[in-house]
Amino acid sequence: MDAIVFGTLSLDPTRVAAGEVWRLLTGNMVHFGWLHTLMNAAALLLGVLAFFAEYSLKKFSLLLFWCCASVGVGIYLLNPEYAPYAGLSGAIHGLIVAGLLLTRSYPIWIRVLALGLVVVKLMQENSAGYTATDLQALLPVAVAVESHLYGALAGLVFASTDYFLQRLRRKE
Numbered sequence: 001m002d003a004i005v006f007g008t009l010s011l012d013p014t015r016v017a018a019g020e021v022w023r024l025l026t027g028n029m030v031h032f033g034w035l036h037t038l039m040n041a042a043a044l045l046l047g048v049l050a051f052f053a054e055y056s057l058k059k060f061s062l063l064l065f066w067c068c069a070s071v072g073v074g075i076y077l078l079n080p081e082y083a084p085y086a087g088l089s090g091a092i093h094g095l096i097v098a099g100l101l102l103t104r105s106y107p108i109w110i111r112v113l114a115l116g117l118v119v120v121k122l123m124q125e126n127s128a129g130y131t132a133t134d135l136q137a138l139l140p141v142a143v144a145v146e147s148h149l150y151g152a153l154a155g156l157v158f159a160s161t162d163y164f165l166q167r168l169r170r171k172e
Helices: 003-009 013-017 034-051 057-078 089-102 108-125 145-171
Strands: none
Touching: 013 057, 034 089, 057 089, 057 145, 089 108, 089 145, 108 145
């Protein structure tokens, strides 16, 4: 990634506080090298194919925007030590959680089991003494595991909101 582009788009809390609020979103779009980009692109592609192939572009875009914004705000407010922050994995966790909650393409037991695995992963990553996996160790920076939690919570909020809006529409 070009250093100028990375420097302009990565989430730097000091620059956000100075008015560069776009960084709350664009920090999700830049990465720490090609390997980081490829890992996130592969996860995004698999998530889209598994859960969102039948979604409207509008609904998927809103979900992605919400997850990216939530991760950006979470990192900005709660983890300014990740300066600069870059990567899409937090938002991808949100897509996975929302996808598991909203899809009807898989039996409920598979979705519940997968959600349980996501929760266990998040608990493990955010526990004291957690060390990165070999895959994460390939990155030149520490993995911002808190972003995964913020993204997952954003996916939960989105799916819950969508569920209740769908129920309201059915009653009308």
